[in-house]
Amino acid sequence: MVKRTSLRGDYCPSARSLDVIGDWWSLLIVRDAFDGLTRFGEFQKSLGIAKNILSDRLRTLSERGILTVVAPADGGTHQEYHLTPKGRDLFPVMVALRQWGERYLFEPGEEHSRLVERDTGQAIQLEIRTADGRPVGPDHAVVLKVPQQGSLHPRPAERLRKSRSKPS
Amino acid sequence: MVKRTSLRGDYCPSARSLDVIGDWWSLLIVRDAFDGLTRFGEFQKSLGIAKNILSDRLRTLSERGILTVVAPADGGTHQEYHLTPKGRDLFPVMVALRQWGERYLFEPGEEHSRLVERDTGQAIQLEIRTADGRPVGPDHAVVLKVPQQGSLHPRPAERLRKSRSKPS
DNA sequence: TCAAACGGTTTCATCATGCAACCGTTTTGG
DNA sequence: CCAAAACGGTTGCATGATGAAACCGTTTGA
Numbered sequence: 001m002v003k004r005t006s007l008r009g010d011y012c013p014s015a016r017s018l019d020v021i022g023d024w025w026s027l028l029i030v031r032d033a034f035d036g037l038t039r040f041g042e043f044q045k046s047l048g049i050a051k052n053i054l055s056d057r058l059r060t061l062s063e064r065g066i067l068t069v070v071a072p073a074d075g076g077t078h079q080e081y082h083l084t085p086k087g088r089d090l091f092p093v094m095v096a097l098r099q100w101g102e103r104y105l106f107e108p109g110e111e112h113s114r115l116v117e118r119d120t121g122q123a124i125q126l127e128i129r130t131a132d133g134r135p136v137g138p139d140h141a142v143v144l145k146v147p148q149q150g151s152l153h154p155r156p157a158e159r160l161r162k163s164r165s166k167p168s
Numbered sequence: 169m170v171k172r173t174s175l176r177g178d179y180c181p182s183a184r185s186l187d188v189i190g191d192w193w194s195l196l197i198v199r200d201a202f203d204g205l206t207r208f209g210e211f212q213k214s215l216g217i218a219k220n221i222l223s224d225r226l227r228t229l230s231e232r233g234i235l236t237v238v239a240p241a242d243g244g245t246h247q248e249y250h251l252t253p254k255g256r257d258l259f260p261v262m263v264a265l266r267q268w269g270e271r272y273l274f275e276p277g278e279e280h281s282r283l284v285e286r287d288t289g290q291a292i293q294l295e296i297r298t299a300d301g302r303p304v305g306p307d308h309a310v311v312l313k314v315p316q317q318g319s320l321h322p323r324p325a326e327r328l329r330k331s332r333s334k335p336s
Numbered sequence: 337t338c339a340a341a342c343g344g345t346t347t348c349a350t351c352a353t354g355c356a357a358c359c360g361t362t363t364t365g366g
Numbered sequence: 367c368c369a370a371a372a373c374g375g376t377t378g379c380a381t382g383a384t385g386a387a388a389c390c391g392t393t394t395g396a
Binding site for chain 2: 012086088
């Protein structure tokens with residue numbers, strides 16, 4: 001049978017992250033949540049996503065603790081989807097994707113939205129540094145594998161039934 | 169007809185990035201490339217990915233300028249896949265994903281691989297700062313939309329035939 | 337020289353996605 | 367107060383994407 005791949009057991013944190021938020025829509029929903037969208041219809045209109053898929057993703061993101069479902073403060077009855085702290089901590093991922101996209105996926109003169117500090121309007125950027133503050137590039141970084149299990153990567157990804165199904 | 173979604177035209181750089189590298193396998197391949205893997209079989213063994221899918225992704229990543237196909241230096245005949253500068257600039261994305269995964273997707277005592285500076289062994293982390301060096305959190309950042317087109321997001325995602333097909 | 341490994345491509349079954357229709361509830365408004 | 371529209375989904379179906387296995391030409395190695 002064709003099973004979807006899971007990287008839940010991988011010892012590489014990047015792989016596990018991708019397992020959780022690496023699908024087509026999840027990060028886009030998170031992006032819109034950062035932009036202040038909270039309601040089903042808002043996400044749907046913004047993304048043009050099919051309603052069943054949106055429904056599934058909102059549920060999954062909630063199950064995984066990235067969104068939380070709350071009743072709106074202003075007495076309304078429709079529920080709202082808000083970022084949890086765990087979800088808000090995806091901010092650097094969004095910034096990193098944004099920065100790369102700005103550099104490589106826009107024509108020279110083409111406009112794009114910009115990320116700035118709210119109070120000052122200053123541009124925001126992302127830096128990679130050592131603990132004592134020296135900047136580091138990809139060529140000077142290396143990944144230390146988990147000692148146990150000699151193989152380069154601990155084991156090939158597991159396969160399982162459905163990567164993101166409702167827990168029966 | 170059911171068409172895959174494309175965000176190529178979105179004015180949000182994050183969305184465009186996800187359009188390019190947001191699928192299930194691409195970033196995992198890039199991660200392995202950062203780890204020094206270069207050959208088809210190495211990626212296949214490491215990821216446990218089906219060969220046809222790997223073949224497709226390597227081709228797509230090359231077409232998009234993230235990998236480049238080179239003949240090995242040591243006289244061998246089998247080709248190798250190397251990161252381009254564009255691909256290497258995905259480093260911050262990998263670090264951001266790693267950092268989030270480390271924090272939220274591992275049990276307290278559970279081991280994971282670590283990213284360190286090669287020469288010193290110091291831990292590497294990612295920081296978000298303004299142009300003049302002040303750190304910024306998600307609550308103090310805001311996205312300035314592209315002025316033209318009043319809508320919150322310029323337009324719902326286009327639909328098109330195949331998001332990542334070979335160019336006939 | 338023969339066999340195995342490498343690097344894919346093709347075929348086919350199954351899963352995920354997208355669309356449209358439907359449905360109960362909430363809001364609007366006449 | 368009642369009708370109609372909007373909201374927030376769920377269900378069913380058609381189709382595209384994925385995964386497994388078979389196959390194949392080339393390269394390696396014994």
